[in-house]
Amino acid sequence: MALKLLLIDPSEDWLFNTKQELEKELYSVDVVSNGKEAQLALYNNKYFAVVLNVETKNHSGLQVLKFIKTNYTSQRVVMIIEKLAEDPGDEEAITPDRLVKLGATEVLVKPFELSALFTTLEGHQSLGDMVANLPRNKSDSKEEEVDLKDEKFTSVKIDEFYSTQPVLFDVFIKLKSDRYIKILHAGDSFSPERLDKYKTEKKVEMLFFQKKDLSKFIKFNNYLAGKMIENNKVQSLTKVKMIKNVAEKFMEQSFSEGLKPQIIDQGKDICENIFKLVEKQKDLHKVLRSFQEFDTSAYSHAFIVTLFTTSIIKQFEWQSKVTIETSAFACLFHDIGKMKLPAGILNKRPEDMSDDEKIEYFKHPEYGVQMIEGNNMINNSIKQIILQHHENYDGTGFPESKRGSKILTLANIVHLADEFAHIIVDKEMKPLDALKHLLSQREKLIWFNSAIVENLIKVFTDPDKIKKDFILPSNSNIIPSKKAS
Known part of the structure; x- marks a missing residue:
């Protein structure tokens, strides 16, 4: 099921363009251009995150933020500022720090690339959110050659690659500089046998994925690491x-x-x-x-x-x-x-x-x-x-x-x-x-x-x-505490 977002911004053009791009990322998106409609939308729906421009009118962006933090305390809110205040020391100035103190989860300052918004939203997804938001491909996608700059990628040894079922992100092998083959698409069924084929028959040692997917890699692998540590058989x-x-x-x-x-x-x-x-x-x-x-x-x-x-x-x-x-x-x-x-x-x-x-x-x-x-x-x-x-x-x-x-x-x-x-x-x-x-x-x-x-x-x-030493080192500034269990 797609994660649901609410965009609140006075610019109809920005709302239209951002909604289109977010839907390509598999989000479900509601848009409103004023604070009054925003509060009504929040009353009638549950949202994974709210993206709110502080310049919103009728009610103001700050009023909507206060409404959210009063009535929906756990709601994620990404605030957007049109520009930084000329005098951040002014008590009335709207600064990122002030918005965070008022309850904003994150603050983005225009101009920013939409990729920054995507990264911010993805960073707050749990592993369960990520898996739930994946497309489910009915059959494995075909391999696809792509031209992408090397600096967009990071790598992992093929022997140390683990995945959810289905795959969380696109996986590639490298042909040459700036040239890759996408061997797994996000949403494909993960097949260890398929990777073994690349390893044994094609002598592939490294797999590549895009840096924009680092958060997905880290969250899944840290979750898996926790499970491995608890397993005495590993x-x-x-x-x-x-x-x-x-x-x-x-x-x-x-x-x-x-x-x-x-x-x-x-x-x-x-x-x-x-x-x-x-x-x-x-x-x-x-x-x-x-x-x-x-x-x-x-x-x-x-x-x-x-x-x-x-x-x-x-x-x-x-x-x-x-x-x-x-x-x-x-x-x-x-x-x-x-x-x-x-x-x-x-x-x-x-x-x-x-x-x-x-x-x-x-x-x-x-x-x-x-x-x-x-x-x-x-x-x-x-x-x-x-x-x-x-x-x-x-x-x-x-x-x-x-x-x-x-x-x-x-x-x-x-x-x-x-x-x-x-x-x-x-x-x-x-x-x-x-x-x-x-x-x-x-x-x-x-x-x-x-x-x-x-x-x-x-x-x-x-x-x-080892016989435990019960004496603190001579320069310790730490108070002894009960051994952690």
Whole structure:
């Protein structure tokens, strides 16, 4: 059944054109051009979302928003502003922040591409909504060659592709630059046998789908990852690979579209699954000893840091669900500030940089905090971890040269996991070999609280053979809490 939308805008032309395009995306769309008709439509119908122009008259857009939040408190409302206020400090100015405080779910500022509206609406769909809104193809669609720019696509290994029944989005294989074959259409029945044919007969290693479908991929695969983690029959390695895929695609979406509310919510769901993995998977230490499914990308690096940070935290008696999930989210974005660095620095390690490049590189933790400072959905603990994740225990770190107990314990853990991840990838070592290498570098070990280093070692040990340490690390700012279950 199609998801139902209500469009409220004084422009008849905009309503007509937007309705047509949304119906192509399989929505059912009602349109009204004034506030009075909007309130009547809301009284008589239930809507997945309301798209409301603040310039609406008879009743005004703000009056309609107030009516909705008074009478239909859970209703999603996407507000549209014609232009940003010249003086955002004016108390009467209509700003995105003010509209959110009044109850808007999202705010779009004209001019915007309709694709931005599509992405916003899709971001609020549950997995059930997505499946319910799919067309049901009576038979599998024929393969179709298409010319589309490579930058529109992302990829996944064919061995690690999972799907709903029917397929949530179009799936392609790549012929050459900007040339693809659509092998599965949204709504087709998913056939593993069909993919096996491409894998065995045509030696296809990667499948491609459009970046506009990232939200669908992430929501389904994170849902499936949760089910896998709960299933004792699924191997630990499979679970880790699944979470890795989801986390990396989430990072790709975040860096492309920004940290919108629905994207942050997706990230928190992923972090909850990461917690479940490190909390419940008793043989995770076996996987971590030899796991090498890593590459040099920023997304893969963020996942390695997340995996080892959360595994280290798990060794402390004060660990909790909130602590692990908060740290996981911070890890995914610990290097977000690098987006503001010159391109020539990004692929260099500090030891290979010039003095001027180092000065700029040392600013990236501060840049990261600046980028998320105004986001009320990201708490201060996450911001402090990002800010302090290069501070050294001996006071030689950056950006503030903090020392010892002045450094947040979780930030020092992320710092160790970050350094460990670089050893694994840069030197192409298995984790156990990387651990031996790290322990031989005494000049770097003094960067970290010794209790944290000890718990990195424990990550690779059978938990049943470890006697839990009930003592907080000396620089901990965390109050011990009951072990999470």
